[in-house]
Amino acid sequence: MRAAGGDEVPVRGPVRAVPADVVLVALAAVDVGLQLDHYTPLESALSAAACAALVVRRRFPLAVFLLSLPAALFSSVVVVPLAALYTLAERGRDRRLLVVCAIASALASALPWPLSEYTEDDRFWTFVDFVYLLATAAAPVFLGQLVQARRDAADRLAEVEEAREHERRLHAQGVLARERAQLAREMHDVVSHQVSLIAVRAGALQVGAKDTETRAAARAIRGLSVTTLDELRHMVALLRASGGRTAEPAAQPTLADLRQLIDTSGIEVTLKGELPSGIGAPAERAVYRTVQEALTNVRKHAPGATATVCLWHEGDALGVTVVNTPPTRPVLELPGSRVGLIGLGERAENLAGSFEAGPTPDGGYGVRLHLPTPTAESGTTG
Template structure:
């Protein structure tokens, strides 16, 4: 069943619409009940309306009701119901449409013939029409749910891959930081002692060869210390691939960050060129964390990133709209905003975060310009 459906979905939309209209027209031609001008005109209008079912599903369904009332047909109203159910999430509206379609299909035409048809037969026809109308609605809702699940599985896989990449970078950064501490605290200290002892031996030695050897040892020790300091600096400045994390990001990289965030976001405002490097890094990390949270916890939301200056304070505000789909239960360290708040406190600034009145979320970082 899935394979024919997949093949049908590959058919271009105009071709599929033409096939549907043709099938509805054949259905009317084979089961024409009311051959008056009004009946034929209503049938033609209902069949032609199916060509616009993707853009106006509810309107097209309403156009097929006269066809179901005046003719003994099934294709036009059922196709309209299926299209409406595939695109609408309003269950109450779908229930009303099913009942309305069943009434139109089971009511004898012309209306004066209801007494001849019999109330019992009319009721039986209504129950049969109700079950028939419910089938395409259930099938349309099933396809809608299948698409939602497929989209959510894709989002979960992307989010997990992103989390794995971030975790790998965090582990590498911790290992490099630990290695830098060991080199600074242990290796550098011992090499310094070697240099000091070699200097003392150079002063105290009487033998020229011993004095020259001590001088060489001291010179090599000093050179090794310089190289160790350079290596420690590089290790502390990097936590992953050098092309990504060295040098540290600045405000000039914000536009690229917003465009590659995976969220529909807009960057507004500007800051003076006197903003120092620590403040620029803090602002960049605030935007990065906020947009990551939008992608993880507010699927389908849009975001606004605004740089601003208020007197002697500068900052950034990231605001997102409410999600259009339920959020996904994704893993996380729950330390992103905590780290941003600590970074803000180091710069004598503040970080505010919380939900908005419209149902979205806002992150606002404020830093004194004078601290840089």
């Protein structure tokens, strides 16, 4: 749902909101009903409409508040304007609009009605009433903003906890991968070597033995040793692959994996441009890691922001630019070592390129990777 300030606001469960809406509308109806004797038919209809509009105040907070102003002007009703102000403050993010609405509510309640009866002698007391009513209108505004800040903090903490859990899983996977790689090395260097010696000795015994039973036993031992050695080699290959020790280029991220990275980032990302084929695995990995680190930082430090990933190729240079918009939700100050950005800069230098990162004029953040176009003779690796 989009609130008055133009920001997306989560809609709470309708089932839980129904009892609160019923009680609030009932209180507003009682508040208005106590003053019906002083209303004209038009004023009664507008006041009743303002009470009924409280049901949809979460979906249309600004419209409901504007509808409450006539009720505040016609009489001294309290529930309708204060409820409308609270909902607008709890849903909206434009503080200037909230100040204007609080002043409008206090002014509508302070002005005498009908306006034709307003005299010069009423100015002082009207001003006094306006000051007190403005202080009263500020209370639901502050309360609504407090509830909104609490909700934003809870959502942000949930995102931080989710990111930490993801990092813990990655760390656990890294530890497991290193253990598997170490186990693969031990199996290859020790176990496989010993089984190979058994097979060689069994073969020698099979050739040199004189009696039939010994040759048969040696043949069986050699056959089992060869089978065991094949199975060990297969297990070592699997452990190396799962442990990240495979030397196959396909195990490293490439530009073909960029779309999946963007789709699973949890951020609204626009991908533009493309890079020529054949730029080399080091350059592809550098582009991938730059986009990966940039989107990770957007999620951690710019909640609610959108990002644009632009792949570009100009003459003898190529690279990627990632720019995000300012955050739309409050940002919690989190510790950061900037190791990721430093690593991207070092990777770019290894490829004879450059890396830049910094805030944008509109309050967002941008990173840019610049690499020379690899040539057929280039042997640079990264």
